[in-house]
Amino acid sequence: MEILMSIVIGALFASSVYLMLSKSLLRIIIGTGLLSHGAHLLIITMGGLKRGAAPLLGEKAASYVDPLPQALILTAIVISFGVTALFLVLAYRAYQELGTDNMDEMRGNEAND
């Protein structure tokens, strides 16, 4: 399972990097979304999969899965949402102000070189 998940994670990362390297703003944002999915799965896979019950004491199980990666991911999910939201608004504003979503046309101001 871990090896299969590793391959899935690799695929998520590869596709997100590919999207982030493209020139279109929207594809870059989608790329960051995929990247965070990949990162979350990576963290939980690193902690080991299905080694016991859900980390709830009410289960009264002999062993529980590692709760620490889950706490980390929970934080990460919320943060990645914040980032996605900010990116979206930024992209929207950039598109409005600059009239383009092409990263090549959004180079730093030449006059400041």
Add this chain to the structure above:
Amino acid sequence: MSLLHLAIFSPFLMAILVPFFYKGLRSIHTGWFVLILPILLFTYFIGFLPVTRHNQAVEKSFDWIPSLGIRFTAYVDGLGLLFALLITGIGSLVVLYSIFYLSKEKESLHNFYVYLLLFMGAMLGVVLSDNLITLYMFWELTSISSFLLIAYWYDRERSRYGALKSMLLTVFGGLSMLGGILLLSIMGDTFSIRELVSQAGELNGHPLFLLALILILLGAFTKSAQFPFYIWLPDAMEAPTPVSAYLHSATMVKAGIYLVARLSPIFAFSSYWFWIVGAIGIFTMFWGSFNAVKQTDLKGILAFSTVSQLGLIMSLLGAGAAALHFDSLNDNIYIAAIVAAVFHLINHATFKGSLFMVVGIIDHETGTRDIRKLGGLLSFMPITFTIAVIGAFSMAGLPPFNGFLSKEMFFTGMIQLLDLDILNLQTWGLLFPVLAWVGSIFTFIYSMMFVFKTFSGKYQPEKLEKKPHEAPIGMLISPIILAALVILFGLFPNLLSYTLIQPAAAAIVPSLVAPGEQLPVHISHWHGVTPELMMTIGVVAVGILMYVTLNKWIKLYTLFPGKVTLNALYDTSLYAAERGSYTLTKAYMNGFIRTYLVYIFVFFIGILGFTMWTQNALTIDKSNLAPIGVYEIVLVIIIAAGIFTILFAKSRLTSIIALGAVGYTVSLFFVIFRAPDLALTQLVIETVSVALFLLCFYHLPKLNRHEERMGFKLGNVIISVGVGAVITLMSISSHSNKMFDSIANYYIANTYKEAAGKNMVNVILVDFRGFDTLFEISVLAIAGLGIFGLIKLRLAKKGEEADEN
């Protein structure tokens, strides 16, 4: 902290007050307030004379950085005191002069005096520090204040050029010196100069010794404008004339001399020291005077003259190093060279200071310093002329002025080198007196040019900006005092010999002076008909002949091609460095964010791949794998389909929905992986995210590929597959290599006991790691504010536009 430390720091404290004087009391020239300080300091340092004249010293110390063994030890001995008196004495005269030179209406006096006081304090710190680190700190501070003073008229292009040049060269030397200081402290395990001097014998054989010697000399030579680093000094003449008189002739440029003198006891026994200091010094002496003759700017003449005179003192210190090769004081004729160096140091400060002030007066009263425009000023400025004659004749080495005496002693020092049968002097030694003599001839010529091209000859009123007249009395006081000293020291040199010269010379060669003993320093005018006297007569005779025929041979200078000078080398290399770094930066910082991402990703692949390869992390442990169920396979297929859809989608809507599908699948994975909280959160967040995407959908641009070329795509594919592969390998490796046990058991065991909660993830978030969660919320709040700001910004702008319409 002691009174001595306070004296060193007092200029800095005064500098803080200067702006208040300037703002508060505009009607009084700020210089009058500043003047009090150097006079007070001068009288304070005079009080040390009775101590140092018996070769005693005063030492006050406090810890500065004890953990590094750095103490601020203020140490006043003969050498330090001589410099302190020069700094405060000439400083007083220069401040007095500047009061009349700089108009209080037009100039920003607060800047000027702050920089000047900064320099004064820094210079006192250099010459009164026993600790090499404090010395270095003050040393760099003098470079900085010199930079600020040269650039005082910063709206002039030449000023900025000169300031930058002096900064680059002196700071380069300063950094080299720091390297030398650190090497010294490694060898001797101390930063104290006196402790290093006491270990001089052991240091001499150390493998780092030669490197330390060269690095320290680089510092001294750049500061004291020795060949080939002298090129900054002529350009430093863009500074106001009082600054040139003070920093660039009397004090700061002598810091290098001071350093060589101060460290002589450590290094002088080495033959490298003798050869480098002596040869560079004598060549600089010749080269400076040779170049001074072709200058047309009075300050240019004086600048090259300063270079030459500094070389003269340097060569004497080099020759004096020979003294250490003899054990006793008896018949040790090489001490004469050290005495001559100290004596000439004083003399140079007096006559060169007065000459600079004369140039300032001429510039001030006629509006030019160009000797081609000047002439016949004698009848307008008799007093200035008298001062100029005294200063210039002393510089030329004519009796009865002090320059004559030290020039004779200089010749003595150079001739005596011929008798030396050590240090391989037999072969090249003859060059020393020859260069000294030729250099002195040129010195004589430019001294005559300085006086007669300005004051005699044809008066050319049409070329002058104003009608010349004698300077106001205030401007004349300082040069008159200096000129009086020139005559006084010329007639009665022994006023100085046991008060100032002997203690300073004794500090340069401490190993030769037994306690209670004194160096034999008696300066006399007449030694009989000696080779030195014949040399002086030769200088005068040839000098007069060459001055008269100046117009015939001055064209020889044009034979030197302008492109192969040191200045051209400096300009070209500076330009090349600027262009080179600009081109290099331009080449990789091209403004495309994508390019930067590529750097990051390639680096990521490289560094992680390399590390995993070298650490043998690429192992697969199949023993402890979780089983794969049917659900998982279905979910993996859904994710794969989602990824493909996103990558090849033509429409925005399709990609957004595919992204949502991947997100929901991930939450199903969380369910399978026994993470109910994650699954719930992911579901909620994914729903909101998709909603947000759809909300923005209307405003966002069409999904445009921007006609990406195949090559572009291929590069991206390679990089992204590389990143994916590295991540996969990393993930497998992290599963296969468990370096230590999980810390999860602590949370499992303590969740109920410590926090009385049953949901471990929740307890970790709000209890064990509560602050993390708090910061996470702060990040969200910041993102929220950012979003709000971005939207609001637009509204405000539209509102403005509406108002304008």
